[in-house]
Amino acid sequence: MSTQLKYKDEESDGEISGRSAEARVITVAVAGNPNSGKSTLINAIAGTRLHVGNWAGVTVEKKEALFDFGGRKIRLVDLPGTYSLSPYSQEEIVARDYLVHERPDLIINVVDATNLERNLYLTVQIMELGIPVVMALNIYDEAQEKGYRIDGKAMEEMLGIAVVPTSATRKTGLDQLLDTALRVADAPKQRVPKKLNYGEDIEVACDYLAKSFRTSYPALTDSYPQRWLLLKLMEQDSHVMRELDLDDLDFLDQALHHLRKAHGEDIESIMADARYSLASGLTREVLHKPELRPTEITEKIDKIVLNRFLGIPIFMAAMWLLFKLTFDLSAPFGAWLGSMTDGPFKRWASALLTPLGAPDWTVSLVNDGVIAGVGSVIVFVPVIFAMMFFITFLEGSGYMARAAFVMDRTMHAIGLHGKSFIPMLLGFGCNVPGIYATRTLENPKDKVLTALLVPLMSCGARLPVYVVFVSAFFPNNSSTVIWSLYVMGILLAVLMGLIFKKTLFRGEAPMFIMELPPYRMPSLHSLCVHTWEKGKHFLYKAGTYIFAVSILVWFLLNLPWGVEHKRDSYLGQAGAVVAPVFQPMGFGTWEAASSLISGVIAKEIVVGTMGEIYAPKKEEQAEVPTLQEDLKEIGVSFGAACSKAVKTLLYLPVPEEKEKDRSALKQALLGVFTPLSSYAFMVFVLLYMPCVVAIAAMRQEFGTWKWAVVGLGYQTALAWCAALIVYQGGRVLGLGG
Amino acid sequence: MNLARLKPGQKGTITSIGSIGPLKRRLMDMGVLVGEEVKVLKVAPMGDPIEVSIKSYNLSLRKKEAEGIAVEVAG
Numbered sequence: 001m002s003t004q005l006k007y008k009d010e011e012s013d014g015e016i017s018g019r020s021a022e023a024r025v026i027t028v029a030v031a032g033n034p035n036s037g038k039s040t041l042i043n044a045i046a047g048t049r050l051h052v053g054n055w056a057g058v059t060v061e062k063k064e065a066l067f068d069f070g071g072r073k074i075r076l077v078d079l080p081g082t083y084s085l086s087p088y089s090q091e092e093i094v095a096r097d098y099l100v101h102e103r104p105d106l107i108i109n110v111v112d113a114t115n116l117e118r119n120l121y122l123t124v125q126i127m128e129l130g131i132p133v134v135m136a137l138n139i140y141d142e143a144q145e146k147g148y149r150i151d152g153k154a155m156e157e158m159l160g161i162a163v164v165p166t167s168a169t170r171k172t173g174l175d176q177l178l179d180t181a182l183r184v185a186d187a188p189k190q191r192v193p194k195k196l197n198y199g200e201d202i203e204v205a206c207d208y209l210a211k212s213f214r215t216s217y218p219a220l221t222d223s224y225p226q227r228w229l230l231l232k233l234m235e236q237d238s239h240v241m242r243e244l245d246l247d248d249l250d251f252l253d254q255a256l257h258h259l260r261k262a263h264g265e266d267i268e269s270i271m272a273d274a275r276y277s278l279a280s281g282l283t284r285e286v287l288h289k290p291e292l293r294p295t296e297i298t299e300k301i302d303k304i305v306l307n308r309f310l311g312i313p314i315f316m317a318a319m320w321l322l323f324k325l326t327f328d329l330s331a332p333f334g335a336w337l338g339s340m341t342d343g344p345f346k347r348w349a350s351a352l353l354t355p356l357g358a359p360d361w362t363v364s365l366v367n368d369g370v371i372a373g374v375g376s377v378i379v380f381v382p383v384i385f386a387m388m389f390f391i392t393f394l395e396g397s398g399y400m401a402r403a404a405f406v407m408d409r410t411m412h413a414i415g416l417h418g419k420s421f422i423p424m425l426l427g428f429g430c431n432v433p434g435i436y437a438t439r440t441l442e443n444p445k446d447k448v449l450t451a452l453l454v455p456l457m458s459c460g461a462r463l464p465v466y467v468v469f470v471s472a473f474f475p476n477n478s479s480t481v482i483w484s485l486y487v488m489g490i491l492l493a494v495l496m497g498l499i500f501k502k503t504l505f506r507g508e509a510p511m512f513i514m515e516l517p518p519y520r521m522p523s524l525h526s527l528c529v530h531t532w533e534k535g536k537h538f539l540y541k542a543g544t545y546i547f548a549v550s551i552l553v554w555f556l557l558n559l560p561w562g563v564e565h566k567r568d569s570y571l572g573q574a575g576a577v578v579a580p581v582f583q584p585m586g587f588g589t590w591e592a593a594s595s596l597i598s599g600v601i602a603k604e605i606v607v608g609t610m611g612e613i614y615a616p617k618k619e620e621q622a623e624v625p626t627l628q629e630d631l632k633e634i635g636v637s638f639g640a641a642c643s644k645a646v647k648t649l650l651y652l653p654v655p656e657e658k659e660k661d662r663s664a665l666k667q668a669l670l671g672v673f674t675p676l677s678s679y680a681f682m683v684f685v686l687l688y689m690p691c692v693v694a695i696a697a698m699r700q701e702f703g704t705w706k707w708a709v710v711g712l713g714y715q716t717a718l719a720w721c722a723a724l725i726v727y728q729g730g731r732v733l734g735l736g737g
Numbered sequence: 738m739n740l741a742r743l744k745p746g747q748k749g750t751i752t753s754i755g756s757i758g759p760l761k762r763r764l765m766d767m768g769v770l771v772g773e774e775v776k777v778l779k780v781a782p783m784g785d786p787i788e789v790s791i792k793s794y795n796l797s798l799r800k801k802e803a804e805g806i807a808v809e810v811a812g
């Protein structure tokens with residue numbers, strides 16, 4: 001990076017003192033405004049894979065990364081972004097509490113160089129804490145592209161803290177940042193940030209308050225950063241007052257009396273003004289913007305995306321396109337995996353097990369249990385990954401905040417605000433992070449209501465179910481049918497929101513204030529990394545509890561030992577008991593019922609169980625291909641899948657293959673469901689109770705079972721009604737039955 | 738004149754912030770201060786919220802909140 005901002009080595013002030021200093025772990029808090037690139041910076045430095053995204057409020061929990069640099073151990077603590085140290089929402093409280101109570105050795109203040117003034121407002125407050133600060137002047141690349149010139153040297157002098165320009169995405173300035181950080185951490189005494197002058201009136205009041213406070217509460221003065229505490233007392237910060245259990249301090253009133261009179265404003269405004277004037281003064285001194293400002297790409301895109309008339313249609317169309325791409329791109333690979341698990345894998349398993357003298361039932365357990373069960377889910381790994389890829393792209397591009405903006409009016413109608421839409425969009429990947437993301441909502445009522453609605457968003461785990469049914473019953477409009485299910489989820493969320501608002505959550509609509517970041521193009525590397533981070537969770541599930549449930553289901557299907565028909569097995573009997581409940585919806589079979597029961601663990605298990613139930617009886621193979629033939633076939637069909645995917649992407653015609661679908665599951669389903677009842681079944685799977693992990697997440701987030709139980713109850717009722725309406729309504733309309 | 742009544746493209750200078758409590762605090766923390774220049778950029782598809790540019794970044798807020806922010810239109 002060409003820069004006039006190198007941190008200059010000031011006459012080497014810190015010989016590292018002794019060995020003990022080297023062995024110590026240096027704790028560095030990474031703090032700054034939302035969306036300034038804190039998590040990206042830590043990922044670049046420590047090689048972690050923290051969640052990043054181009055909107056405010058991605059990080060909602062503190063996360064740590066431990067690594068070595070120059071022979072030293074450093075612990076970086078990623079904090080949620082915050083606009084000020086007077087927190088407003090839950091994740092901001094996390095950041096504030098950490099900085100105030102945990103006293104890290106050093107704070108790296110990540111500052112968005114393209115948005116200097118507002119970021120410096122927080123810097124000024126961080127400096128009040130009396131902890132050494134190093135500023136990472138991040139997103140420096142964009143600032144340079146805009147033609148900004150920032151005089152870091154002047155900034156260092158005025159603030160008395162080291163300033164290092166960085167670009168977390170291009171990985172520049174990182175070593176310098178760490179060098180500087182270490183140097184500062186080793187000589188903390190010399191590096192305490194300057195005390196900035198807030199203007200005479202404030203300083204006089206502060207001094208007065210300091211004296212009285214020290215005499216009245218000597219014990220308290222040690223447990224908080226001095227200056228910060230005094231300033232917060234003057235602001236009558238409700239958190240601090242509550243923490244200290246202070247209500248009426250008469251000397252506080254005296255200290256503030258003069259200040260109030262002189263300014264004729266409330267103290268909070270006076271303080272905010274004082275801090276902002278420091279920040280703007282500094283910005284004026286150090287930032288030089290070019291005279292002419294070209295129209296930025298963000299404005300051009302927003303003209304279309306946020307258009308008054310096109311905004312919502314574009315959102316819907318973008319979603320449809322997303323499903324189309326997801327589906328078309330991954331389908332060939334799914335089919336390829338399917339042909340592998342159905343054929344070669346089972347043959348290999350038998351070939352391996354039989355010579356070992358394994359009894360028939362073990363072979364069946366492996367083939368009809370594990371491979372059929374886990375296999376039917378694994379087939380959908382490509383779809384899930386494709387979906388996660390697009391969600392990662394949306395997150396990185398900056399569209400999330402726009403979606404919140406466009407949907408705010410609709411969300412307002414159900415007593416929520418646009419920001420609630422972000423957890424919902426995240427829910428399309430997996431409901432669990434969606435539920436945690438409700439933390440960015442300020443109001444506890446909104447949090448609960450949003451978390452109750454998130455599970456109506458169709459998550460990745462439900463895709464396998466749709467894909468199986470859609471490819472069997474709606475092969476020609478597969479993406480449209482799947483899209484309709486997602487849209488149904490959203491519409492029902494709106495409806496349920498309205499109902500909840502009228503019943504459980506009456507009251508004022510919350511306010512909505514949100515930053516709209518510029519669009520950014522995520523790099524392919526970061527797209528891949530974060531797609532993997534989201535998708536690997538599904539692989540893990542397939543390897544652990546889907547695996548376990550497959551084995552369990554196999555036993556339940558084969559017990560009591562030696563049952564003739566699967567219908568008479570334990571699982572069959574249980575299914576048969578529940579089945580009548582589903583009769584009016586067109587899928588009152590024990591097979592469907594028992595799949596739905598096992599799907600409570602995780603929704604993709606619905607497919608896994610069906611895979612086991614409908615596993616074909618011993619294949620009558622005319623001739624068994626050799627291992628070589630199998631391997632060759634796998635290679636060849638993979639090549640064919642790739643070329644098919646590329647062709648779809650380029651909109652080239654894909655030759656209609658006469659290849660009869662070999663999937664036994666699909667064949668079986670075609671025999672039991674009709675298109676209408678399959679749609680009703682998908683609707684039911686979309687809506688019925690959230691998976692156990694989501695329920696646990698709700699319980700953890702809200703600290704009681706209450707809302708998890710409410711969610712479970714209403715969703716199952718809703719699922720039943722909706723599937724019933726779809727099926728019976730469809731019959732009335734003559735769509736077959 | 739208040740911020741909610743500005744048309745997209747119009748600029749104004751904030752003369753007072755009517756809201757109180759945490760909302761006011763939040764607005765100030767995000768740079769919405771008396772004397773600051775704001776420009777309305779967009780109105781969302783269904784007429785609410787609006788997007789404004791302030792302190793060289795873009796902020797969206799509802800008309801209801803914007804109504805509490807008095808502005809003086811320049812020129």
Ligand SMILES: Nc1nc2c(ncn2[C@@H]2O[C@H](COP(=O)(O)OP(=O)(O)OP(=O)(O)O)[C@@H](O)[C@H]2O)c(=O)[nH]1
Nearest residue numbers: 035036037038039040053057058059081139167168
């Ligand atoms: N051009 C550029 N973009 C960056 C840089 N650092 C981060 N970004 C982008 O800025 C966005 C926000 O990054 P995050 O790391 O999620 O920001 P954060 O500060 O952790 O945000 P919160 O967790 O919401 O507080 C992402 O889209 C990043 O790709 C940088 O140095 N240059």
Ligand SMILES: [Mg+2]
Nearest residue numbers: 038039058059
């Ligand atoms: Mg973050």
